[in-house]
Amino acid sequence: MATITLTKLTKRYGNIGIVHGIDLDIADREFIALVGPSGCGKSTTLRMIAGLEEISAGSIDIGGRVVNDLPPRSRNISMVFQSYALYPHMTVRENLGFSLKIAGAAKEDMERRVAEASTILGLDALLDRRPSQLSGGQRQRVAMGRAIVRDPDVFLFDEPLSNLDAKLRTQMRTEIKKLHAKVQSTVIYVTHDQVEAMTLADRIVIMRDGHIEQVGTPDEVFRRPATRFVAGFIGSPPMNLHEATVDDGKLVFASGEKLPLPGQFKANVATGDRVVFGLRPDDIYPTGHGISSGAAAEVHQIELPITVTEPLGNETLVFVEFNRQDWVSRMLNPRPLRPGERVAMSLDMSQAHLFATETGKTLRS
């Protein structure tokens, strides 16, 4: 059993606060991703759980045991570093078996567990090489193997794929997912890449400036972002977010252009409220080239000029001008379009989001 509970976890360097009293419950065998921009405190949080950083206040509980002041070796965790941190003076075999050697394991036991890990990760042919003789992907696998051998309660990953090229990253992502299915440990995975978080995690924790913005399943954070920040952070290309004022059942933008107020928010806003209107690129498309998720009556039709197009083969990102700004839209089954051309656009208002301008919080009830 390795549930993890963070209670009012705080990190300060002198007067500078890095993590401001976060609370988080992680279930046994859950895969949790911590995401957020650089400097949001996600790596610091992970390092506090690992025992590599002292905590300034609060507590960390792993498997029902408070570990606040225990050294890393007493927490039964393993960690995969962004830099891999393989021991360069040891072979792959010695790297994998290092933790067992330190623990004083019997030789046969050590060989068996190293063999198991190397088979899972396909490292059998590389056991006698040194890290300098391995490619980036192989090093990454050795780093994961070293973590598996320990058979820990909790796996910690600190941006493990950041140093790989795009193709290898996709491949390793799948391997990590398979690995989790096999070893069935609790995983905390830090990344700044929201695609990794979405594809791997059972739940995503979105952090910003040392606070947790939202905790939820990938579907929840994508479909029901709790704040404007989450809405802008999750999703690629990012959600179109533009400020407007509510006026008699309409949203009035700075340019004077108007859109109807989405039905789901009517009860929660009043005339004069300043809001941020959000619409994902999937929910704004040239008419006939997208999929509306809601009722046909909720789809607003409007003709807009095209500024730029970015063809991606199976789809085209079309930038249209509205409220004197570019709005990005996703066009399925694309046909050629020219900049300057005016096209009929469909806006699926049933999928729209509204956030309070001042607090950034969602206005969804």
Added chain:
Amino acid sequence: MDENSSARLKRRLLGIIYRIGLFLAMLTICLPGLWIVLSSLRPAVEIMAKPPVWIPQEISFDAYIAMFSGIGKGGIPVIEYFRNSLIISVTSTVIAVAIGMAGGYAFARYRFHGKSSVFLGLMLTRTVPGIALSLPLFFLYVRLGIIDTHFGLILAYVALNVPFTIWLIDGFFRQVPKDLAEAAQIDGCTRWQAFWQVEFPLAGPGIASAAIFAFLTCWNEFALASQLTRSVSAKTLPVGLLDYTAEFTIDWRGMCALAVVMIIPALTLTYIVQKHLVGGLTSGAVKG
């Protein structure tokens, strides 16, 4: 001639010029050593000859034989001097490297109050010429009763070497990624084990080179040793060279022979250790 062939020609010419330059530089460095070896093997007449005699007419090992022949037969207590040099150099090197490792590791890995001032202070001690301290040291040592002892000279040499070894070893520990010690701690090591199992082997070549520098400094040091040692029981080889000077004469041949005896162990040690100074040992540890 087209552009390509003229560029090729230029590159070749530059290559030749570089080689000539390197040869001249190496010649300048090696010639004094070679001259000492030659002078130890030729008669005094040839050593003093003007213009210099480049190729010796006759070679003899008389100076070496005389050196070991005992006092009164042109010999000096070379075995004692050698033993003194070895004891003093090895002991002070071991102590200086041990302190240098502790200090270098602290400067490389820990944040503490006044770190940069302490480091600067240590480096500033290097700006004081050792000879300027010899007279105060002499008086101090006389009062303490450690003049003309191994201990006294070891103490002086440790003080001389520690700032330099700290500075060198600090640099080598900085090159060992911090992640490695952290990974070792996660793998079950204590901080102490992480140091000995991971960081020390990786900084090893650097520590070895710091040790060579410290050893050679002690082995070759003359100014302090000549002030702080007097008798056969404490004098080191460089001070022993003075045994070849008499009131009116200097036995250049004997002096050169002793110099060769001094150079051989230093050269051998450097040769043995330099094989272990393999660069790039940390490559592959972190991304690359």
